Amino acid sequence: MSRVWLPCGHYHQSYAKDQGWWQTPVIKLKMLLLLGIVLLGVPLLLPGYWVGVCTIIGYTAMGALGVQLLIGYTELITLGHGAFIAVGAYTSTMLVLHFPWPEVLVDLGLAYPLSIVVAGLFAGIWSVIFGLPTIRVKGFYFILTTIAAQFITVDLILTQYVSKIGGRAQSIKIPSDAAKIGPWTMSGDVKPYLLMAVLLILMVMVTANLLRTKRGRAWMAIRDNDVAASTMGINVFYHKLLAFFVAGAMAGVAGAFWVSNTSAMSPEHFPWFLSLKLVGVILIGGIGSIHGAILGAAFWVLVGEFLQMGVLPLADYWPNVLMSFTFLKTAFFGLIICAFLNFEPHGLAYRWWQIKNYFNLWPFSY
Amino acid sequence: QAEEIKIGGIMDTSGATSDVGKDYATGMVDAINWINDHGGVNGKTIDYTWFDYGYRVPEAQTKYSMLKRMGVVAVMGWGTADTEALSTTVMEDQIPYISASYSAHLTDPKDSRYNVFAMADYSTAARAALTAWYDKKWPKHPDYGERKPRLGCFYMFASPYCSAPIEALKDQARILGFKIGPDQDVSLTALDTKSQIMAMKKFDPDVVWHGNTSMSAAATVKDAKALDLDATWILNIWAFNDNLHRLAGKAAEGVMGAAPCAEFGQDFKNMDMLENAAKEYHPGTPLEERFKPTVQAWANALILWEALKRADEAGEITGETILKEGFESMDGYEIGLGAAPVSFSSEDHRPTGKVRVQEWKDGSFDTVEVVDLKKRWPKKWADEWLGY
Amino acid sequence: MLQTSGSSQSTPLLQLKDVHMQFGRLAALSNIDLTVRKGEIYSIIGPNGAGKTVMMNCINGLYRPQQGDIYFKGSRINHLRPYHRANLGISRTFQKIELFGGMSVMDNIRLGRHIYLRSGVLSGSFFLGKAKREEIETRRIIEEEIIDLLEIQHIRDKTVGMLPYGEQKRVELGRALAMDPELLILDEPLAGLNLEEVEDMVRFIMDVNQEERWRVTCILVEHDMGVVMDISDRVYVMSFGRQITEGTPAEVQQDPEVIKAYLGEEDIYATRK
Amino acid sequence: MELFLMTLVTGIMVGGIYALIALGWVVIYKCSGVLNLAMGELTLIGAYVSWWLYSTGIPFVVCVFLTIIIGIILGILTERIFLDRLIGQPLLSVIMVTVGLSFFFRGTAMFIWGPSTKTFHPPVFPQESIHVGMLSITPVFFWSFLVVIGLLIALVAFFKYTRWGLSMQATADDETAALSLGVSVRFVYAASWSIAFITAGIGGALLANINGLNINIAHLGLVVLPAVIFGGLNSIPGAIVGGIVIGILENMTGTYLTQIVPGGIKTIVPFIFLVIFMMFRPHGLWGWVRIERV
Amino acid sequence: MDQNGSILNIQNIEVRYHEVILALKGVSVSVQRGRVVALLGANGAGKSTTLKAVSGLLATEDGKVTDGSIEYEGRRIHNSHAADIAKQGIIQVIEGRKVFEHLSVEDNLKVGAHLRKSGSVKDGLDLVYHYFPRLYDKRGETAGFISGGEQQMLVVGRALMTEPKLLLLDEPSMGLAPMLIQEIFSIIHKLNEEEKITILLVEQNAKLALTVSSYAYILENGRIVMDDYSDKLWENEDIKDFYLGLSDKGGKSFRNIKHYKRKKRWLT
């Protein structure tokens, strides 16, 4: 297989940048602006529906970030990441609903936030279990293990056993006041969105930091050349498991977040398609880039929305075929993915890099 | 310009269940158009906006919130997972949610006050079908009176729809005095079920429940015939339709099932209305391609129509009035279409206890018996069976 | 030209005793005995397919010989995995460049310092405390000692996959040096370089071998006889997995068997037409 | 004993169907190193095309033949339109394109033919089973088994004895090097997709005869993944053996294990088994061993 | 050098990678039919890029000829498909020993014969085995497992199997034992003399390259800085100094190298 080497690591162009987050005033300004948009702009300016869409984007991005870590940074191809989101979601649900929390904690609204943490840890550990075969199995053969993770976790354990806890089979009802953080009940459009935004920002920060320190570099080394990595003193197996843990934990947090955005939890929230979608998201966004995961999620969700919107007006003119249009929508979505990868095989993040490079060289391209 | 009533729809026309979902969605559009062309809701027209959610729960959630934003007063829904995922939300928003999932879980107003549907829920249907067999077929069996009848179950354990009525079915079997054999897991996409049939043969059942949809039902029925499993098959609602005999051929002979409503084109009250509407609003789709989901869609549309009218007469049309003045005031409302009259109350959203049970015989569906569970087991109906 | 610092050179750093490595029916190494002393440049030469790379792989743990023992600093390391041996101070470069193609030059070299970094996942996640301090320190070491030594300032932020071959070789050496190794295995470091680059590379090797800061013992696998004969302290010649001879460059050069199996009659580096 | 034998035979027969679809998967992997996640949809298209032809009154054998021809055309078109620009690009991108293709194919097929369940009318194969001793075999399965064996021989011969067979494998190994030797990678892609379309077409046509066809046929594309992995991603005989082993395994579990461990275990046990199996053979039965040489 | 009779004519090409990285800034090379032409230059000068531009393999690395033209026997070939170019008889031996790792040595060679008429495959194999007996010993082995030098022989041998008209050799001697280096250059010489293959040679071993070639170009930083007949270059002081290492008074040893650093580029 031939490979094109692209920058898919992490960059710090100057000595100083290595030390912190916001170095120059310009970057600081940019970051603040971005934060402002994310935390204030979106919830205040967008209509509720679009806030909801943004929440879905964020949820997708949280899942995709873990997949990015595994595929984009460690080259552990996973087609079963949905399983760990599910584990997180169920852990949190179970904890919130059935765990005998001390009254104080419930009153203070800490039960749910704590459950998010536990969900993250538990999903991380669960994910490590399915990472164990990496000690021998590599490449595409490994994806079988991840698919197994999906089926064993969601289709067997969650569906058959966990879902039946607490009475009604298959779907566990989540009362609207179950997801409570401090005094706020997570309901409506804006509050779940804000929770999502905070969690996502945190995750991006953690990922970015990990990637520029020891562990992250080790992951990338394993991705690029695991034999060489082992001769550099990197314990390849341990680091793979670590990647699984971190990615699984992020998925778990995403799942726990989902609890605040649904009123019943059932295994059908986490179909295999979800896992596949997460991989699609990072491919569209760009392999090996953090903002790729977010851009990809936005692209995926928004294209779906716009296609949906595009079909609606047609209903008035052509009601007969509207039904068939839903298939054209599917087909079109497929076409967009194909076309996208044909013209941007390295994803959105790569185009971003190109533009930056172009401007760096711009006046003097020689 | 007449006043408009905004109704939303969340349908699956492109996802995993689109084989039946599309027909349902089409029928729904027919029905709403027809309603608008026949007086609307006391002169007001219905403005119906629907989305395809591809059988994906998160999408259903965003679609729902979009509909809410548009100001709909009621939503026509589809699958079990998404309906349940939204049930608390719709209760808070006070938007009645009329689904094609007849899961019995949705019938307890304590948990899901705003969920309604027009036909016997899965559990009631399953109980009725088994009872009908017990009433009509078992007495003709050579072993009648000598031993307990034996029941075996085939269904996909992992699917919510398939496993939803199992508990109720087994409960009913115990009430009627059946011996219950081991369950067999059959995937919705099973190609071949010979080994399950062989395993079931050891138990030698008299009656077998199949809880999936038509494709895997056809596969099991065919294999059962090939392997001489001599038992009567009872199929779950979404399996017992015209597709069955098309797929299973001769093996479909004698298969039973609950038919909470009629097949498309069968001679029942209001059916002419469906046919005319189908011809008028979707001339591109030949009538042969319309089947039961269309009828099911109509049934849901018709009860909503009635509820809207009642709400309108009581004053103003809002989600709350539709539920309270509309649905919950219905007592024995006749839909026609072979469905039993429906009643809702604020304690009980089971539409009916009365189910028609049919069998496929000589090229048509024959009614075996109309079972009225509510009348037969009034105490259990009232105290035990709600919501599972 | 031998013996610059007598006493330390006599201590054995690495010993292979009767090492035997078999792939299917092919004996890639048989009865290999050799001793590399501290501080020397020890060259291994032999025709293509002689088993040199296999031997290097055995030393740093990528292969496990079926038989025989490997001692490093006096202790037996047969059972240790490669990352473990790296921790002990064995580092290497590869014949067919094995860089981390998607990462920048800096990050590649930083990876060399992996074993010296101690911070945990948590402090790494938030880039606080120890992790931050360590990173800055690493950066300093790399900038001041390695990048400066190898003269690769101008490419340090480039992705290595895009660099030309010659520069990649240099980066690879930099990465190996970042580990502050005691034993540096160089597998054909000069292949594919032109004269000027060869000279540079040789200079680096000499530097790290002799300068007080490094004092690295080197095992050099190379086909460039001009360099091997000039800079090695001792030369080990092998063919078909077996030792042919061992000795000082001058001795080896004269050995008829070596000439027959490896060097050939002509001196290709001097003659024309 | 009878139960065991029946389970075994059922497993083999169902395995034959898996093998049929697995073949297409392996061919594409073998030639381009790409995991084709659209395999289910190829089967779907094959099934619909042959059903559609049959419903116009053409004899079944001719239908299958025409399906094959249409498959070849579609294979070439797929390469031209969707994959040509991706030659030399990262494999994962190509894999994702197959995901895009799966949406595209599914949507298009459903747009053309509608989602409702279709059946071959009149049935092509007799619905009654053939009885051999105490065993009973559905004719469709029997035929597909024969087809699988035929395809196995044809494909193995193709890869072993033809110039293109070798060059295609070389392409999967190193595209750039193959290009530099004048192997047309576009042709290789087109050919491999055509072959996949052919096997999917035949497989789909037979499959649709079993329980009719609707969108759920696409599901099979993934069910066969364990089979492919078990056999080794680039081994044609491996796909067949894998298909059969997985078929048997599923049915054995279904028969003997579901009672003990209830719940969906039938489709899951093959995965569990495979995860364990791969600890001993990380490249399946006959897959290419990953070369880690420095 | 006159343009007539040249089989390959590269005129003032500019090559970009990823649309932004400019690797060649105007390179013109002309190769006479039946000659060996050498391309020398420091690392990163763009030698490999030039060859890839000719063979069309640039596309696989997201590179493109953005200016100038490449003509082969009068036809413009730049930016056409690599396989089509190969069909016209231009074969590149890629640097980095890209063997088909999972195929056996003999199968590797057979893939090389892809463009040959089927009958002559055996002749091709005989020829390659004749030149590289070592490959004959290893013919059944999986190519990924043979030694680096053997892989180098294999890629050169594989290219010979294609019966090229114009052979683009990228560092053929890399990693070969001294004896084999002599061998491979005599093979290059023979191929040129006996099989009448035109060769464009990129080689770091300037002495040998200038020995076998009749004309040579020096590439620095994406530009041609000097070109002349090989004999003339051999006499050139700069070349002697930087490429041949002959300018020093005799007896220079690599040991003493550290005492002087040289840095000179023609144009930068």
Ligand SMILES: Nc1ncnc2c1ncn2[C@@H]1O[C@H](COP(=O)(O)OP(=O)(O)OP(=O)(O)O)[C@@H](O)[C@H]1O
């Ligand atoms: N993993 C392996 N599996 C099978 N055979 C191997 C393996 N590694 C090496 N060999 C065989 O061992 C022999 C020695 O290979 P090695 O790479 O050590 O040669 P070398 O001396 O480094 O030659 P060169 O100078 O060409 O690099 C080769 O003939 C090769 O075929």
Ligand SMILES: Nc1ncnc2c1ncn2[C@@H]1O[C@H](COP(=O)(O)OP(=O)(O)OP(=O)(O)O)[C@@H](O)[C@H]1O
């Ligand atoms: N795939 C690529 N992407 C981006 N830049 C590249 C790529 N390949 C080469 N380059 C750049 O093009 C320039 C020329 O590289 P090239 O490989 O042609 O050099 P070379 O003369 O062959 O060097 P060497 O002797 O080291 O092989 C270099 O500066 C390199 O950074």
Ligand SMILES: [Mg+2]
């Ligand atoms: Mg070697």
Ligand SMILES: [Mg+2]
């Ligand atoms: Mg080069």
